[in-house]
Structures are given as C-alpha cells and as structure tokens.
Amino acid sequence: MSLLSSPRKEFETDLQPLLSVPVERELPLRQRLWQQGWLRKSLILIMLAVLWEVIARIQNNDLLLPSFMQTANALYGGLLSGELLGKVWISLVVLLKGYLIGIVLAFGLTTLAVSTQFGRDLLSTLTSMFNPLPAIALLPLALLWFGLGQNSLIFVLVHSVLWALALNTYAGFLGVSETLRMAGRNYGLKGMRFVLFILIPAALPSILAGLKIGWAFAWRTLIAAELVFGATSGKGGLGWYIFQNRNELYTDKVFAGLAVVILIGLLVENLVFDTLERVTVKRWGMQR
DSSP states (O other): OEEEEEEEOOOOOOOOOOOSSSOOOSSHHHHHOOOOHHHHHHHHHHHHHHHHHHHHHHHHOOOTTTHHHHHHHHHHHHHTTTHHHHHHHHHHHHHHHHHHHHHHHHHHHHHHHHOOHHHHHHHHHHHHHHHHGGGGHHHHHHHHHHHHSSHHHHHHHHHHHHHHHHHHHHHHHHHOOOHHHHHHHHHTTTHHHHHHIIIHTHHHHHHHHHHHHHHHHHHHHHHHHHHHHHHHHTTTOOHHHHHHHTTTTTTHHHHHHHHHHHHHHHHHIIIIHHHHHTTTTTTTTSSO
C-alpha cells in the first residue's frame, strides 16, 4: 500500500431553500402588546381597581372604605379645584430640598471614605449609629431645634436619604475592579478626579439603587412627618391634606390623597429612574 494517497477531490453541494416551513416574520399583535411593560402594569392597576370596587360594594360602608369611583370623583374634584395640586407642590418643594442636600452630603462622606482611613472609620461608625434610627424619630428634636417650619422637615429628610445612599455608593465603590483603579492611577488621577472619572461611572448601578432607596425613604418620611405635626410655616402639604380630611371624616378625600402619594411614587419610579437607567447603565451594558 502506498504511503502517499491520492488527494481527495473537493465537491460542493447546493442547498435548496426550505420552502415547506413557513417563516414567521413578526410576532402576533397580542404578543407584541404583551411585551410592553407599561401595558402589563396598567392591566395590574385596572385589576386592583376592580377588586377595590367589588370589596367596597360588599362592605357597603363609605365611612370605612369608599369605592374606587367615589375616590376617583374626590381626586378629580381636588385636582379641578387646585387644592390637591397646591398640596403636592408644597410637599415636593420640601422633598427636593432635603433630597438634594442628602445627596451632596452622601457623596462627600463616601468620597472621604474611599480617600482616607479616617473617612472609612467615620462612615462605618456613623452608619452603624444612625442608619437603624428611623427618621421620623428625630422629628421631636427637629421641632425643638428648628421650630415649626420647612427646616424641621428638611432635617429629617436628609437623615432618611443620607445613610442609605452613602452605604450603596460606598458598596459600589468597593466593587470597582482593580483593573479600572490601576488604569485611573496610570493616567495620574487622584482624589476627587479619581472619584469622578473612575469610581462613579463604574459604581453607577449601585449609586442609582441608592438614589431610588433614598427617594422612597424620603417620600414616606415626608408624608409621615406632615401627618405628625401638620402645616409648615402656615402651609400644609399632602400629608396635612390627608390628616385634615381624616379628622373631618371625608374618607374619600383621604383615599384620594393616598392615591396621589402612590401615583407620584409610580411616576418618579417609571419616568425618572427608569429613564435614567435606560440612558446610562442599560445603554452601556452594565445592567440588563
């Protein structure tokens, strides 16, 4: 047998197109609609509204549980008269002030923590002391120090935002890979420039999570604080609106105020934070 075998001839096979199986060019309309997140969430809200209406009709006591339609009418009347919009504006102005101050303090504290050993010890000690402390528990002290005004509310709002955001931001900074840190040092970045150009972009998912948690804490703390001591500087916010109508036994208006609290939370969550995530971390491939 010869060691040198003759080369094998090359050949090509022409594949015929598979025409027997139909190709679906696009999904059916029902599946395409179901893939829309806003539509699924809207259906959930409609189901909850129907369930609310059924339970209220079975209960048949407007003082304890007004129906969905009664609450909707009270909400429409409050918006049409401008009373609810005015209360919402007062609350949101106070909320944004406390929220922004809390963000600035949280980033300052975490920047110090990643820069020095003293800063790490300071952040660890302060968060261990104050993070478990409910913000509303500080309201009596705030009233003693700042009196009946916006400053008292801003003080408790800063407390509710600061520690959650600082912990999430610091955890995100610790999770930044050593490769990125070395790249930043090779470019000569130090101190604040290192934080701004290396740590913050890499830790953005954790920072956004901290911002969402801080917003939720601040919003519910504000409503609770307004329920406790009411008006600020002669003007009451959304919590005061709920408190007043509860005293006057306008239960439909109480539920309308609560509905506004929920709607504002949904709008901020789905319009502000989801949009921010979509144009940053999801677009950059850092989050699914």
